[in-house]
Amino acid sequence: MLTLSKSDEAIRRQVERILAHSLFTRSERMGRFLRLAVERSLEGRAGDLKEYLIGVEVFDRKETYDPRVDPIVRVEARRLRSKLKAYYEGDGSGDAVVIEFVSGSYAPQIRFAEDAQTRRPAPPADAMTVAVLPFADLSPAPGHEYFSDGLTEELIHALTKVAGMRVVAWNTAAQMRGWQQDLAAVRERLHAGTALTGSVRIAASNLRVRAQLIDTSTGVYLWSEAFDRTMQDVFAIQEDIAQAIVRTLRVQLVAGPVEAPLARSRSSIASYDLYLQGRYRWHKRTPEELAGSVELFQSAIAADPNSALPYSGLADAYAVQVDYGLVSPAEGMPLAKSAATRAVELDPDLAEAYTSLALIRSVYELEWEEAEKLYRRAVVLNPGYATAHHWYAVDFCAMQGRFPEAEANLEIAGQLDPLSQIIREGYAFLRLLQRDYEGAVRRYRELIEFDPAFYKAYTSLGRAYIQQGRYLDAIAMLEKGRTMAGDIPNILGAMGQVYALAGEASRAREVLGTLTELARRMYVPATVFAVVYIGLGEYEGALDWLEMGYERRDTPLVALKVHPIYDPLRGRPRFESLLARMGL
DSSP states (O other), rough: OHHHHHHHHHHHHHHHHHHTTTTTTOOOHHHHHHHHHHHHHHTOOOOOOOHHHHHHHHSOOTTTTTTTTTTHHHHHHHHHHHHHHHHHHTTTTTEEEEEOOOTOSSEEEEEEGGGGGGGGOOOOEEEEEEEOOOOOEOSSOOOOOOHHHHHHHHHHHHHHHTTEEEEEOHHHGGGGGOOOHHHHHHHHHHOEEEEEEEEEEEEETTTEEEEEEEETTTEEEEEEEEEEEGGHHHHHHHHHHHHHHHHHGGGGSSOOOOOOOOSOOOOOOOHHHHHHHHHHHHTTTHHHHHHHHHHHHHHHHOOOTOOHHHHHHHHHHHHHHHHHTSHHHHHHHHHHHHHHHHHHHOOOOOHHHHHHHHIIIIIIIIHHHHHHHHHHHHHOTTTOHHHHHIIIIIIIGGGGTHHHHHHHHHHHHHHHHHTOHHHHHHHHHHHHHOOHHHHHHHHHHHHHHHHOOHHHHHHHHHHHHHHTHHHHHHHHHHHHHHHHHOHHEEEHHHHHHHHHHTTOOOHHHHHHHHEEEEEEEESOHHHHHHHHHHHHTTTHHHHHHHHHHHHTTTTGGGGTTTOGGGGGTTOOHHHHHHHHTTTT
């Protein structure tokens, strides 16, 4: 097994090997493109690789460069993919390092030849899978992208309620922004038989929406229409587009009329506008953007207290803040529950609200039976809501040890949201919980290959290595993730554990000191301290922290029944008593 530093060196040598080949020697800018992409990925900054950055840094475009007008980056990316394919089919066929670009992404996928056998062929495109790509904002004034994104997300929601139709989730669709013209990439990456593309233009109170439904295999337009309305008609436009798509694909759908309404419950335009801005910021998932989304959802509620949507958004914002450790469960979860409960009262058919409530009832309130009813209700209301399947799989079924059900639901979530990093991480996590450490390592390495910028892939791989006793490899992966994400308490806890297991008790205690200092100014889960004490073999100290976490309702404790990290504590009376109190 190569260490991380040797791997980086091997990858850099491979870049120079490729660029020295006759296919590339006369392509200076293509060389700059490849070097930039690989270096950013190795630095953990693959997320920076956007069209604008590449256009400016590689192709010398000015600061006014607009990728929507100038397609130079997309054109050259296709040329780079083609040349790399030719290289590896020819002189590079025996190379130890493979560097390639998947259509729709500027982040390179890097693997070693030894990993080739783990790569699975992509499933064929499904004729009944529709990808609703982010609508382009063509408004003369800036600042309306949130609206075009919001319209896209609402259309996705409407279409997921149609029986027989599978709709690619927003998280995945958003990653295909700017690729509306590359139907081959949409088909290859999303396995979608049809794609809905479009544009939004807002001028004063006037709204123009153009939408096209396209067969991804032939490029044939199945339907196209323009809507010229006022902003007050936005809800009607959403339903008109959804109904038109259903009519177009009716011959392939389950026979009979669409009985369920396609649009969500109505709200005032002012409230809806604030809600869309809140969702736009919520999707960014940084601490600052999450805090901003809370304020916008609260403003949307003030503008229309009878609208369910902003309450649902507020519940999700609070829940994610807790999940990311930005606020304590005792502070954030009651707020999330209050918002989700109000959303259900206002709209009993809102699947997102039931999903948020289910998460709260399980991981925070430990009311497992009630939580399962809420998850199942959410799936019935909206079978195409990927988050419901994902959370039910990983945060409920897996925590109960019901792994076949967890895997089945996670598979559905992955089909609905095929580019989701966190869902892919879930596949590996299930392997880890079932003590299939080789399978977990393989999955985590595939995730790193898929998205080198996703820090959790490295830290999770480090945890799998800990279970295998590969402590030096574990430290390397945890350090890599820490470099990318900073001093996140969960990462520090895992590092303290592996130091202890590797015989470096003094370093493990230094980590405990760092965590104690962090806890004075931010929320730190009790489990983070407990795992370090487990590594040190001080099991009573670990149990002290776990019992404290139970009193604080720390949500990470729900993994006590199934996570191998707690195996040294099993059979001890205090641990078994804690499981019983948690309903596990």
